[in-house]
Amino acid sequence: MIFKSRKDSLFLILIFGFSALFLVIIFFRIFSSEKIDYDFLWIDTLILFITFLLLWLNFDTKYELTHSELKYTSGPIRGKIKIEKIQEIIKGKNLWSGLKPATARNGLIIKYDQYNEIYISPDTNDIFIKKILEINKKIKVTT
DSSP: OOEEEOOHHHHHHHHHHHHHHHHHHHHHHHHHHOOOOOOGGHHHHHHHHHHHHHHHHSSSSSEOOSSEEEEEEETEEEEEEGGEEEEEEEEEOOSSSSOOOOOSSSSEEETTTTTTEEEEBBHHHHHHHHHHHHHHHOOOEEE
């Protein structure tokens, strides 16, 4: 089962705000001068790469739940966790450091192995928890 990532309004404002600002800066520099300044070409390329990365994170963040694994994708960040190794899910909290392939606040912190944790933000936390508990009933859910 595939779960899309919930999109927070703050996240969307930041992503599209910075993307628009970066594109305006590039277009202003290109069309405001009569000749192209090649000294700043590498900066323009870097700005376009950052814009592409931000939009990629926004449009390609999802989670797939199979019978044995939780697979996550967030732009270039990809990985999988064996469901049998998940020990605890903390609902409605934010993870301030660590791996966060998410696009919203108040998601789920998944603790697995001994010390590893990941923050995700599925479209609906309750349905995600229900489906993962159908696979592994030993997972502890805290709020």
